[in-house]
Amino acid sequence: MLGKNRFGRALVTACGLFIILLTVSIGTFLIIKGTGTFTKYHHTVWEFLFSADWAPLDTPGEGGGQVGAAIYICGSLLTCGLALLFVTPFCIAAAIFMTEISPKAGAKLLQPAVEIFVGIPSVVYGWIGLTVLVPFIRDVFHAKMGGYSVLAASIVLAVMIFPTITTVAADAIRGVPMDFRKAAYGLGSTRWQVISRVVVPAASQGIFTGVILGLARAFGEALAVAMVIGKTRAFPKGLLWPTNNLTAAIAADMGNSSNGGEQNLALWTMALLLFLISMLFIFLIHRVAKAGEKKHA
Amino acid sequence: MRNDERMKRRIARAKRADAAMTGVFYSVGGFFLLLLIVLAGYIITKGVLDFYPELLSFTRQGIGNQFFNTVYLVFLSLVISVPLGAAAGVYMAEYARPGKVTTFLRICIESLSSLPSIVVGLFGYLVFILMTGAKWNLMAGALAVSILSLPLITTTTEDALRSLPKGYKEGSMSLGATHWRTITKVMLPACLPRIITGVILAAGRGFGEAAALLYTAGQSTNINWSNWDITSPTCPLNPFRPGETLALHIWVMRTEGSLNPNSAAIANFSSAVLIIMVLGFSLLARMLTRRLNKKQGGLK
Numbered sequence: 001m002l003g004k005n006r007f008g009r010a011l012v013t014a015c016g017l018f019i020i021l022l023t024v025s026i027g028t029f030l031i032i033k034g035t036g037t038f039t040k041y042h043h044t045v046w047e048f049l050f051s052a053d054w055a056p057l058d059t060p061g062e063g064g065g066q067v068g069a070a071i072y073i074c075g076s077l078l079t080c081g082l083a084l085l086f087v088t089p090f091c092i093a094a095a096i097f098m099t100e101i102s103p104k105a106g107a108k109l110l111q112p113a114v115e116i117f118v119g120i121p122s123v124v125y126g127w128i129g130l131t132v133l134v135p136f137i138r139d140v141f142h143a144k145m146g147g148y149s150v151l152a153a154s155i156v157l158a159v160m161i162f163p164t165i166t167t168v169a170a171d172a173i174r175g176v177p178m179d180f181r182k183a184a185y186g187l188g189s190t191r192w193q194v195i196s197r198v199v200v201p202a203a204s205q206g207i208f209t210g211v212i213l214g215l216a217r218a219f220g221e222a223l224a225v226a227m228v229i230g231k232t233r234a235f236p237k238g239l240l241w242p243t244n245n246l247t248a249a250i251a252a253d254m255g256n257s258s259n260g261g262e263q264n265l266a267l268w269t270m271a272l273l274l275f276l277i278s279m280l281f282i283f284l285i286h287r288v289a290k291a292g293e294k295k296h297a
Numbered sequence: 298m299r300n301d302e303r304m305k306r307r308i309a310r311a312k313r314a315d316a317a318m319t320g321v322f323y324s325v326g327g328f329f330l331l332l333l334i335v336l337a338g339y340i341i342t343k344g345v346l347d348f349y350p351e352l353l354s355f356t357r358q359g360i361g362n363q364f365f366n367t368v369y370l371v372f373l374s375l376v377i378s379v380p381l382g383a384a385a386g387v388y389m390a391e392y393a394r395p396g397k398v399t400t401f402l403r404i405c406i407e408s409l410s411s412l413p414s415i416v417v418g419l420f421g422y423l424v425f426i427l428m429t430g431a432k433w434n435l436m437a438g439a440l441a442v443s444i445l446s447l448p449l450i451t452t453t454t455e456d457a458l459r460s461l462p463k464g465y466k467e468g469s470m471s472l473g474a475t476h477w478r479t480i481t482k483v484m485l486p487a488c489l490p491r492i493i494t495g496v497i498l499a500a501g502r503g504f505g506e507a508a509a510l511l512y513t514a515g516q517s518t519n520i521n522w523s524n525w526d527i528t529s530p531t532c533p534l535n536p537f538r539p540g541e542t543l544a545l546h547i548w549v550m551r552t553e554g555s556l557n558p559n560s561a562a563i564a565n566f567s568s569a570v571l572i573i574m575v576l577g578f579s580l581l582a583r584m585l586t587r588r589l590n591k592k593q594g595g596l597k
Contacts, residue, residue, distance in 0.1 A: 023408055097323065
């Protein structure tokens with residue numbers, strides 16, 4: 001009886017430790033593979049991050065190409081930044097609607113809708129972007145490259161991260177103590193004044209966390225963006241121009257590169273960069289949470 | 298008097314702003330609802346309009362094989378991730394002592410859950426394909442999807458156990474049951490519906506996963522439905538054969554569109570099937586949650 005007790009404890013502890021092992025090995029493998037560009041082929045970090053010359057060789061053991069990933073990095077930053085810019089005000093408004101304006105309609109209609117939005121596979125978003133958004137942009141804005149553009153990618157990303165930000169923001173707004181609202185209403189504020197001057201500022205930390213989570217999701221999204229961004233290796237000249245980004249480049253080129261070659265390792269370096277960025281987001285969220293605790297204490 | 302005037306104007310302005318913003322909020326809420334309905338409606342009607350009977354077949358023109366692969370892959374991944382995740386959740390809720398290791402484990406779970414799926418796919422490609430020397434296979438895909446659903450199942454289990462009323466544990470322990478017996482016979486059964494809801498959500502995510510499968514499960518499939526020798530690479534049940542899933546099929550139809558004249562119709566129909574599956578699964582999860590709430594409400 002007690003033996004089973006001890007065995008059970010050992011079993012679940014092992015599973016917990018396994019998760020640590022798994023995460024650490026993912027990190028380790030990415031670092032080993034990703035730093036190959038710098039150690040094996042002697043490129044500088046500076047070149048990788050800021051040079052726009054991308055012409056790596058694809059023969060294992062043979063270096064000498066260029067691995068500047070600035071176009072991809074810029075593409076990722078630009079599409080994610082724009083997506084956030086488009087969607088954050090809408091998300092906050094939707095979260096306010098769900099919590100402050102009409103909690104009933106929020107719980108019955110918008111909340112389930114948001115949950116369904118989360119569940120729609122990203123490939124389907126990409127496919128819709130490809131069959132609806134891209135032709136639309138081509139015909140309406142007369143985009144040069146057939147509608148494949150930064151704009152299309154940002155809109156697809158914006159729709160994808162909307163549920164993430166809205167859910168977290170709504171939770172944050174719900175978490176604002178009722179007393180705050182009572183006090184503000186007691187002073188004669190209108191509902192909009194209560195929302196804009198009391199509730200939203202009080203929930204700002206949670207809303208910020210939601211924005212970071214949304215950004216993290218946008219950064220890691222691969223196939224939906226790859227379908228609409230056009231995948232041209234050039235800086236975009238405007239919103240209607242195509243470019244490329246980190247995830248799309250990895251998804252498209254990894255299969256064609258020979259293992260251990262310069263191109264292959266450069267793609268791994270991009271994956272490492274994505275990993276580091278997602279770590280950075282987690283770190284940021286923790287910082288925000290900590291700052292919040294300090295403020296309330 | 299002039300101050301009164303000014304105050305009145307200020308109040309009127311505040312009221313107008315309030316009414317205007319209320320309108321804005323209603324329209325944003327309505328806009329998103331409309332967007333979802335239009336989006337889902339568009340995908341489903343487009344899939345239905347493009348339907349031709351061959352789509353249901355298990356050939357190159359149909360999506361039968363991809364559908365089977367999807368279900369099989371999600372099943373395999375749940376077989377791996379549910380026991381592991383649930384056990385880790387039990388550890389977090391019941392055994393983990395506050396300290397460095399627990400904090401680190403929590404950070405690990407969080408990192409896993411925020412990893413871009415393409416990065417997980419690359420890790421799977423490296424470890425399950427390159428290092429084992431295997432070809433693309435369903436098992437590698439299932440393992441990659443397991444990595445993605447593991448944190449979700451772990452946190453769901455932990456939350457479910459933590460939110461259980463203290464009485465469950467205390468009652469069982471005071472009857473002389475060991476801690477382990479209390480967990481397996483009392484606590485886990487009591488929070489089973491919540492865990493199942495988490496598993497359904499994880500399954501829904503697995504159905505739509507594509508980026509992690511690109512370089513693990515492979516972008517082709519070849520099944521011979523009369524071959525039931527499980528070691529053969531064309532046997533439907535062999536987990537070590539290439540197994541393109543439905544979500545990946547949409548991607549492949551786009552990139553290899555020129556090779557197949559029906560590619561748009563196939564992608565449209567696949568999208569519709571995926572959306573219907575997602576809707577079904579989220580409905581199922583909702584029903585379970587509602588039933589659970591009723592049950593717990595009844596106890597009070």
